[in-house]
Structure formats: C-alpha cells, structure tokens
Amino acid sequence: MTISPQAGPLDVDKIRADFPILHMEASPGVKLAYLDSGASSQKPLAVIEAMNTYYRSQNANIHRAVYTLGEVATEAYEAARAKVAKFINASKPREIIFTRNATESVNLVAQTWGRANLKEGDLVLLTEMEHHANLVPWQMLAAEKGIRLEFIPVTEEGILDLAALPALLEQKPKLVSFTAMSNVLGTITPAAEIVRLAHEASALAMIDGAQSVPHLPTDVQALDVDFLAFSSHKMLGPTGLGVLYGKLDLLNAMPPFMGGGDMIKRVELRSFTTNEVPQKFEAGTPAIAEVVGLGAAVDYLMAVGMDAVAAYDHELTAYALERLEEVQGLKVFGPGIEHKSSNASFTFEGAHPHDVAEILNRHGVATRAGHHCAMPLHNKFGIPSTTRASFYLYNTKEEIDQLIEALYKVKEIFG
Amino acid sequence: MDDLYREVIIDRYQNPRFRGELDPHDYSYQDDNPVCGDHVRIDLRVDENDTITEAKFSGEGCSISQASADLLVEKITGMKLEDVRQLGKADVLELLGIDLGPVRLKCALLSLKVLKGGVYGLDDVMTLDELAAS
Numbered sequence: 001m002t003i004s005p006q007a008g009p010l011d012v013d014k015i016r017a018d019f020p021i022l023h024m025e026a027s028p029g030v031k032l033a034y035l036d037s038g039a040s041s042q043k044p045l046a047v048i049e050a051m052n053t054y055y056r057s058q059n060a061n062i063h064r065a066v067y068t069l070g071e072v073a074t075e076a077y078e079a080a081r082a083k084v085a086k087f088i089n090a091s092k093p094r095e096i097i098f099t100r101n102a103t104e105s106v107n108l109v110a111q112t113w114g115r116a117n118l119k120e121g122d123l124v125l126l127t128e129m130e131h132h133a134n135l136v137p138w139q140m141l142a143a144e145k146g147i148r149l150e151f152i153p154v155t156e157e158g159i160l161d162l163a164a165l166p167a168l169l170e171q172k173p174k175l176v177s178f179t180a181m182s183n184v185l186g187t188i189t190p191a192a193e194i195v196r197l198a199h200e201a202s203a204l205a206m207i208d209g210a211q212s213v214p215h216l217p218t219d220v221q222a223l224d225v226d227f228l229a230f231s232s233h234k235m236l237g238p239t240g241l242g243v244l245y246g247k248l249d250l251l252n253a254m255p256p257f258m259g260g261g262d263m264i265k266r267v268e269l270r271s272f273t274t275n276e277v278p279q280k281f282e283a284g285t286p287a288i289a290e291v292v293g294l295g296a297a298v299d300y301l302m303a304v305g306m307d308a309v310a311a312y313d314h315e316l317t318a319y320a321l322e323r324l325e326e327v328q329g330l331k332v333f334g335p336g337i338e339h340k341s342s343n344a345s346f347t348f349e350g351a352h353p354h355d356v357a358e359i360l361n362r363h364g365v366a367t368r369a370g371h372h373c374a375m376p377l378h379n380k381f382g383i384p385s386t387t388r389a390s391f392y393l394y395n396t397k398e399e400i401d402q403l404i405e406a407l408y409k410v411k412e413i414f415g
Numbered sequence: 416m417d418d419l420y421r422e423v424i425i426d427r428y429q430n431p432r433f434r435g436e437l438d439p440h441d442y443s444y445q446d447d448n449p450v451c452g453d454h455v456r457i458d459l460r461v462d463e464n465d466t467i468t469e470a471k472f473s474g475e476g477c478s479i480s481q482a483s484a485d486l487l488v489e490k491i492t493g494m495k496l497e498d499v500r501q502l503g504k505a506d507v508l509e510l511l512g513i514d515l516g517p518v519r520l521k522c523a524l525l526s527l528k529v530l531k532g533g534v535y536g537l538d539d540v541m542t543l544d545e546l547a548a549s
C-alpha cells in the first residue's frame with residue numbers, strides 16, 4: 001500500500017462529470033465542496049445505473065432459482081464478487097465475503113475466529129489509532145472471554161511507534177489487527193511490514209482497510225494479510241454493504257457467523273451442517289443490488305487506476321496541508337505529507353469544531369466535526385474533537401481554496 | 416453574517432457569566448451529546464421553599480451548547496423548582512433567539528436535558544431526540 005509517483009495523471013473534470021451530486025448547489029448560489037468522503041464517498045452514475053438496471057431488469061432472489069431471472073441475478077451477484085476479488089488481488093472469489101459494512105466484517109472475525117480460537121489470557125494487539133469498529137468488537141470479546149488487549153502506541157507526530165512493536169510481539173499475540181490508514185490523522189501505516197512481523201511472531205494479521213482500500217492500491221497476496229475488512233460506501237459503492245477478505249484455509253476452519261438460510265447444507269430439527277465458504281458466512285438474502293453496485297464501483301476505480309487515485313489524493317492532501325498552514329490559530333493533527341494522505345483533521349483556536357463545521361457549511365463546504373469514531377486517539381492528543389476535511393478522486397484544489405476562504409470567515413466570527 | 420452566530424451567543428460562549436461548580440450543592444447532574452461530544456454539568460442550590468438561589472454550569476462543547484447553558488442557568492436562578500419543570504424547548508430557543516436545524520437543536524437542548532435530569536431524577540428524563548421533537 002504505497003503511493004506510486006509515476007502514476008498517470010487523472011482527469012478530474014472528466015471524473016466530476018460522472019458524479020451528479022457534485023453539481024448541486026449547497027444553497028442557492030453557493031457551490032458545494034464535498035470534503036467528507038472519509039465518512040462516505042459520492043457515487044458515479046455507473047454505480048447508480050448498475051443498481052437501477054438491476055432493479056429494472058435483473059431483480060430476483062439469488063441461488064437456488066431455476067428460472068432465468070434468478071440465474072441472471074445470481075450471475076450478476078457472483079460476477080461482482082469476482083471483480084472485488086480482482087480489485088484487491090485475492091487469489092479466489094470465494095475469499096470475498098459480503099457483509100453489511102467494515103464494522104460487521106471486523107465483528108465477524110471477532111465472533112467466529114475469535115470465539116473459536118481465543119481463550120482467557122490470550123492477547124490481541126491493536127493500535128492506539130483504531131476506529132471504534134476495530135476496537136469495540138475486541139473489547140466485547142475481552143469482556144466475554146477474558147482476552148487481553150494491547151496497543152501499538154501512536155507517537156506525538158501521529159505515526160505508529162514501531163520501536164515498541166518487538167516487545168509487544170514478544171508477548172505472543174494471537175492476532176494483530178490494525179488500520180492501514182487512519183481516518184483521523186490520514187497516517188498510512190507500514191502494513192506489509194506489520195503483517196510480516198506479526199507472522200514472524202506466529203500471530204495472524206488483520207487490516208482495517210475501510211480508509212486504505214478506497215485510496216491506495218491493495219494487494220492482499222503481496223501483503224500476505226490474513227483478513228481485510230472494508231466498506232463499499234467509502235469507495236464509490238452503495239451503503240449497506242461491506243467486505244471481508246479472508247484466506248480460504250482460515251475461512252474454511254472458522255465456525256459460521258449468523259445462522260439461517262443459505263449458510264447451511266442440510267438442516268435437521270436439532271442440527272445443521274454448514275455450507276461452503278463464502279455462503280457459510282452469508283446467511284439470509286444479501287444486499288444483491290448493492291453488491292452489483294459495488295461491482296460497478298470497482299470497475300470504475302480500476303478504469304481510473306488505483307495508482308492514479310492514490311497519487312491524486314496525495315497531491316490534494318499535500319496542497320490542503322500547505323494551505324491550512326497559512327491559517328493562523330489552526331492546528332492540523334497527524335504526520336507530514338510523507339506519511340499521510342486523503343484527509344486533514346484540525347482544531348481552530350477559540351472555535352469549537354462543531355461551530356467550525358457549521359460555518360464551513362454555510363459556505364458550501366461539507367466537513368465533519370467530532371471524534372470521528374476514534375475517541376481514544378483524540379484523548380491521546382488531549383482534544384475532544386476535531387474538524388476533518390477529507391479528499392477523494394473527484395475533489396479539486398479550488399474546493400480546498402473554498403475551504404480556506406471559509407476558514408477565514410470562522411476567524412472573523414470567533415477571532 | 417448570519418443569525419446563528421448572533422452576538423449574544425458568541426458573547427456568552429466567550430464570556431460566560433455562570434460558568435463554575437457549586438460545592439456543596441443540592442442538585443448536580445451532567446450529560447453528554449454523543450453526536451458532537453458536548454458535555455454540560457449543572458449544579459443548583461435551593462432554599463427551604465424550593466427556590467433556586469444559585470446555579471452554575473460547567474463543561475465543554477460548541478458555542479450553542481455552552482451559550483444555551485449559560486443563558487438557561489441565568490434564567491432559572493430565582494425560579495421555583497416546579498416552574499423549572501415546566502420549561503421546554505421553546506423557552507431555550509427563545510433565550511437563544513434563533514431557529515436551529517435538527518443537529519444543532521440537540522446542542523442547544525443539552526443543558527435543558529441536564530437540568531431536567533437533575534430536577535426530576537433520572538426516570539423522567541427525555542432523550543435529546545425526544546426533547547428536540549417535543
């Protein structure tokens with residue numbers, strides 16, 4: 001997960017033309033600058049139309065349908081699984097499990113692999129920069145089973161303190177689960193290295209890719225990661241859909257997650273046998289139209305090229321950091337641009353983040369204020385909340401200029 | 416430039432009149448607005464006739480949450496507890512003198528929720544969503 005500087009440039013005007021919502025006005029006469037893709041991205045027409053087409057001409061429940069429409073729907077669903085597998089270079093489509101979101105993907109691993117393989121006193125190693133989605137599921141397991149949690153520290157600068165890792169790994173964790181990109185600091189963590197060190201210590205490794213997969217090229221085989229969790233809605237796809245990648249042998253050995261239809265092979269009154277992976281983990285009717293939409297999103301991102309997306313996001317982030325520095329009283333959290341991409345979280349002296357976001361909104365700039373589901377990380381920096389601007393392939397430097405101008409208005413009101 | 420940040424709100428946010436804690440106190444209650452991390456605590460002293468003789472607020476949060484706490488605490492000083500129980504959303508909006516969208520409304524009503532929690536005891540407290548819809 002690195003940024004390749006030689007990626008071909010991306011044609012942002014052409015991309016913007018594909019996103020209807022970006023052409024709306026925030027309010028009459030005010031241009032919308034959508035700088036909240038870290039929370040959820042906008043969707044290109046190709047995605048909206050793929051779902052529309054599905055409902056207009058392909059809709060039926062999948063699997064077990066003998067009639068043509070049911071076959072068409074099943075094919076569309078499974079074709080999308082294959083596209084997602086290719087997108088992250090999984091060796092088989094079966095290693096892709098569809099969930100509701102990245103949060104559910106992490107919970108799936110905690111509740112199945114975790115429950116089956118962890119016992120009292122076992123250690124799960126996380127980091128101090130995790131989103132609550134990769135923290136609370138493990139806390140719940142700690143409460144239930146008495147597992148221990150330790151954390152790779154975050155330095156003052158906002159990167160992972162890898163110097164602390166050897167001693168933590170000596171405590172023989174069973175799993176190291178960490179984010180590849182911080183949703184607050186933008187920090188890109190050295191994922192391949194952490195996975196390698198985890199494996200050397202005989203631990204499994206899981207990546208929370210909710211932020212990294214949309215923004216950086218991802219190759220699960222090169223990373224050799226055991227599990228990867230991410231969400232469709234942050235990568236141009238629809239809401240209500242997430243992905244869990246897992247190595248096939250691990251998935252095969254794991255107990256099922258939820259019980260019900262599709263996840264079974266045979267059911268007796270008092271017993272059942274499980275279906276094969278991935279159906280074993282997809283109980284009940286899945287989000288079929290959304291999966292089809294995610295397939296279109298992945299096609300879109302691959303056509304642009306993830307190297308180009310990563311290079312462009314990085315360029316926008318560098319520009320934003322440079323311009324934010326001009327604003328007096330503003331403090332950006334997280335490392336310098338060499339370790340960072342896709343977002344900038346900041347505080348503004350004398351103005352609460354919520355007020356900042358409100359005033360930015362009045363100038364058409366959509367940002368997010370709060371703890372961004374990372375309360376422990378904010379506590380670490382001694383602040384309750386920040387305002388976050390986040391960037392994606394359809395954003396422009398003009399939108400960042402609009403952000404900066406609006407920040408001067410904040411200064412006028414609260415200065 | 417805009418109504419939301421009326422002078423009174425910025426003034427109360429930057430120079431609150433009733434910020435502090437009371438020790439001892441007869442009532443103290445605190446709560447958070449998880450959406451934005453606003454936090455408000457209100458302490459009250461009450462005389463033998465159930466009249467509020469002194470009130471203070473503390474906490475942190477956005478200008479709307481903190482200014483409304485300051486204004487509300489000012490308003491209830493000298494009021495009888497039974498009259499405080501009658502206060503509602505409209506009273507807070509009147510103090511602020513603005514109309515608020517659904518998100519900021521919760522910032523504004525946090526102090527009312529805290530006040531009611533302290534004066535009513537836990538069972539009667541509405542959630543912020545219920546207060547906002549009231």
Ligand SMILES: Cc1ncc(COP(=O)(O)O)c(C=O)c1O
Pocket residue numbers: 038039101102103104131133134179181182183208210211231242373
């Ligand atoms: C790093 C990270 N992990 C996990 C999540 C959870 O994603 P979702 O809410 O789609 O499950 C997010 C989303 O904000 C995130 O940024």
